[in-house]
Amino acid sequence: MIDPYVLLGIERDADERAIRTAYRKAVKTAHPDRGGDAEQFGKLQAAYDLLKDPVRRKVYDDTGYDPQLADPKDLKGLMMLETLVNDFILDEREPGSFDPVAAMRRKLSDDIVKNRFHILELERHRSRVRKHLDRLGRRPETDVLGSMLRARSQSIAEAIKNAEAQIEAIEQAYQMLEGYSYELEAIEVKAAE
Template identity: 60%
Template structure:
């Protein structure tokens, strides 16, 4: 995650005027018309916009993330965690009777395991197709079979890249969950249920007439 405070060179408690002054100073040197780098100037603008937006700034200060400045892997990791948060919210079990953070970590580790297995299977298929191609004599004229096999290898390579991205995002999500400690109920902390009252045994109230 790129830090907007570092980009602008201001303190984390900088006020609006300080942020504007820092932006004007850096924008002169960073602007492409002055020989600056286009990407660097774009990051400078995004950092400036973030820190002037009180809502986005508060979210960044609280979480360390902002959609405009977060890299693709972090965004995918945040999406994965958001899905797990939804599952946590919908879980009907009483808070304290299970560890939702541990459950999220376990789900991410299972996704990583499945993705690694899928990647190894894809690589195995690609290698097998490659061996077929090595043994396949090129047909004079149009090489339909060879073309289709090479296209299949290319498609598998794309799938492998997507699987690697998924692994990276899940691993990053696990990193984001590091450091959280969830307090579980101790055995016996559950509230004692109220005893059932048999109405026949309940104290009888004398009427005013008695």
């Protein structure tokens, strides 16, 4: 995602007037009607739209993401991290006595394993349903049982797709934690006297 402040060449504490002035100056040369690049003009417009809306600007300032401009994959990862951040904020242990970043990574890794196991279980169920369908004799006028089994197979396929999407979101959240570390307080060990 582009940084709207950098794109418009303004400081993060710029007021409404400074944002508007910077935008107008930038679009003069970027407007397609004046020989500018349409893609660059679109980026400037998106940056201006984000910064002129106080709610979107606050969300962007707090998270580095804008729901309207961010990649949906990033937003899903961000939502997963939001839950994990809430968990470690509510943890009663003293800050510095445990590593919340490592705990977040462990939780995400555990969730990936759980989802992969769930997919394997679903695939086994779907395989059994298909085998039943293959062996089921059909009645000439209606196929109630066949319809029910096909619907069940489709439901299982959708559940597998949802679990795979969940894994992608978890992996994105995990990737967003790259580069973070957490400083633990040194634990003093008293030597036996």
